[in-house]
Amino acid sequence: MIDTQTLFSLAGRTAVITGGASGLGLAITECMVAAGAHVVVLGSRTPAQAAVSLAVFGEQVSFCQFDVCDTDRAPQMAEQIIAEHGPVSILVNNAGNHCKKPIEEMTVADYTRVLDLHLVGAFALTKAFVPHMKANGRGSIIFQASMTSYIGQPNVCGYATAKAGYLGLVHTLTAECAASGVRVNAIAPGWIDxxxxxQATDNDPERLGKIMSRIPMKKTGLPIDIGMAAVFLSSDAAQYISGVCLPVDGGALIGF
Structure with missing residues (x-):
């Protein structure tokens, strides 16, 4: 008989999550911990600031201050984590933020900064961990994509470029890494509560109405929906899944 509890368990595994102390990253941290993983959160905030949201997890979560844009330091950070916490089998590239400006107002520096944070930083950290995962014959790498990986949204051209770029990374890295037991996938969150x-919709009923009209399930998602998707993709229950971007959006991508 199939033991589904074991298939979905992350017990004994170490997960590295960028931006895992707040927002959807915190939800991923919470779900990974609930599944039994030890989580190493990387973030640019101070340890004292991170402790406000991470203290509840006790020794199951560790925090390292790290700016993902500091790409030259990524190999050193990967080595430090492995030395302190043992083999890393899960990497979730979640760090990032928006730069909401129309293209007329977005400078090349603005655009480059967003790409560095989302795309280049994620690439550098992934590059640092891939050889380690290949050597161990097991790994799950997840990129936090977006609806803007697929659909046009005004005023976020840098963000959309980076999130669409994740799809190329997922496809190429799957082709390069799958034979070594390293799976690479992405999650595309829809509109999450x-x-x-x-902040974006409470005082903009027209925007809220437009959003809800394209979601077939007629409701927003919850942060835990993203967290549990990450647990699934990292678990043995998804052992034959690589190269996909999983929309967690209530059907919004196909909404009429």
Missing amino acids: TPMFH
């Missing part, structure tokens, strides 16, 4: 969502 977060403070950022409310």
Whole structure:
């Protein structure tokens, strides 16, 4: 008989999550911990700031201050984590933020900064961990994609470029790494009930109406929906899944 509890368990595994102390990253941390993983959160905030949201997890979560844009330091950070916490089998590239400007107002520096944070930084950290995962014959790498990986949204051209770029990384890295036991996937969150969502929609009923009209399930998602998708893709239950981007969006991508 199939033991589904074991298939979905992450017990004994170490996961590295960028931006895992807040927002959807925190939800991924919480779900990974609940599945039994030890989580190493990387973030640019200070340890004291991170402790506010991470202290509840006790020794199951560790924090390292790291700016993902500091790409030259990525190999050193990977080596430090492996030395302190043992083999890393899960990497979630989640760090990032928006730069909301129309193209007329976005400078080349703005655009480059967004790409460095989302795309180049994720590439550098992934590059640092891939040889280690290949040597161990097991790994799950997840990129936090977006609806803007697929659809046009105004005023976020840098963000959309980076998120679309994740799809290329997922496809290419799958072709390069799958034979070594390293799976590479992405998650594309839809509209999720977060403070950022409310900030964007609470005083804009027209925008909220437009969003809800294209979601067949007629509701927003919860942060835990993203966290559990990450657990699934990292678990043995997804052992034959690589090269995909999983929309967690209530059907929004196909909404009429």
